[in-house]
Amino acid sequence: MQAVCLTATRRVECLSVPDPSLQAGEAIVRVLQVGICGSDLHLFRDGAIGEARASLPFVLGHEAMGVVEEVASSEYAHLLGKRVAIEPAIPCLRCEFCLRGDLNLCPNHLFLGLPPKAGAMQERIAHPAHLLEPVPDSLSDAEAVLLEPLAIALHAVDLGKVRTGASAAILGSGTLGLCVLMVLKQMGVHPLFCTDLLEHRLSLARELGADETVNAAQTDVVAEARRFTNGRGFDYVFECAGVDDTQWQTAQIAAPGAKCLIIGTNPAGHVRLEGSAARRKGLSILMVRRSRLTLKRAMSLAALGRIPLARLATHTFPMAQCQQAFDTAVEYRDGVVKAFIRME
Ligand SMILES: [Zn+2]
Ligand SMILES: [Zn+2]
Structure with missing residues (x-):
């Protein structure tokens, strides 16, 4: 074969x-x-x-x-x-x-x-x-394949014990980031702020319910997040790109007491967070390891x-x-x- x-x-x-x-x-x-x-x-x-x-x-x-x-x-x-x-x-x-x-x-x-x-x-x-x-x-064959990343998004949301009505930022709007976005949208998390380097992904993020999108290739993400939240920051930050830039932004755009979910895999093998912001704001940093028994729930949500x-x-x-x-x-x-x- x-x-x-x-x-x-x-x-x-x-x-x-x-x-x-x-x-x-x-x-x-x-x-x-x-x-x-x-x-x-x-x-x-x-x-x-x-x-x-x-x-x-x-x-x-x-x-x-x-x-x-x-x-x-x-x-x-x-x-x-x-x-x-x-x-x-x-x-x-x-x-x-x-x-x-x-x-x-x-x-x-x-x-x-x-x-x-x-x-x-x-x-x-x-x-x-x-x-x-x-x-x-x-569910189509393609949707069946996408249950795997959706299951990871569900695990991240479980781990963060995400509350409806709170705000979230998603750094990196590839498949995982967009899966997180769709789940948070369903849950009534608001507002939803998404970043990426690619315009077509940001336009898809807007269609899927992002309230604000920022192209990190053109705009300072941290300044834009501060402007958008009047300096407050987000209750949840989902790092979905696994690169130094998005990891560094994570603590900077989080609100005091926020939870930061690190989903992306940085090929450099490290997680680089701004330590002083993380400490000052008392952030909870949660590492998301794949999915934990969430495939069935992903299927149930998708089938709905x-x-x-x-x-x-x-x-x-x-x-x-x-x-x-x-x-x-x-x-x-x-x-x-x-x-x-x-x-x-
Ligand atoms: Zn994968
Ligand atoms: Zn074992």
Whole structure:
């Protein structure tokens, strides 16, 4: 079967790989669609993300959905033939942290598409059956893929114990930032202030309910946030870009007593906050580690039609055009928000 493999820096190719074999507790999923995420782009650009270095060729991708073709035990027979969203993190379910429900913090976990675990951009994968969630017919394949980042946004909002009627800033309006925006909008968080470097993302943020948007390439975000809030700052700040600039702005635009949710992964491996502002304002800094049992709730919200996930789905490429797909995503070409690869 074919897989989309990273074969060199900034080079992806369709290569033949062996078919997966079914182990106890697993299912074989025929993968239909996979999203290209920021972390895939780190691997594409650098061949590594944080301390995880890919040995090439390496199969990319973790935002995925497909159809269950085979299950290892009758316990999961109800999944056969079903379209499923895939939870990409595979916790050990045995350690202290898993047993207390913090599956996202499992130190022994594997993650699809994060070295050493091969990713979802292959025609079939074997995956633990308990991590497959049947998707209702009302959700498209693209929406099913986007449940993964939406689940992360829900976890961030849970972690922040976000209160309705309070204000929030979202720094970085890519897929994650826009998922956070849609959830906060639903909850009645107001006003909502979004930043990005790309005008097309800011215009989408406005369509999805942002009250104010700022292009950080042209405008001083901190000055604009102070003006917009009359110097008060925001009750919640969601850092969704994972770069030094947005991290540094986080404490500066927060209100006294605010909560700052750090979601973006800074490839430099650090979080750079303005310490004096963070201390003076008594900020709570919360690190968001992926999602914690929120995939089902993400699905429930999306199926209600309250979260217009399809608006983020801007580009779909066939597997044979994987290089073009990654080039488009990494260079932010052509108004891309979320690019997908079809695996059929
Ligand atoms: Zn991702
Ligand atoms: Zn564990």
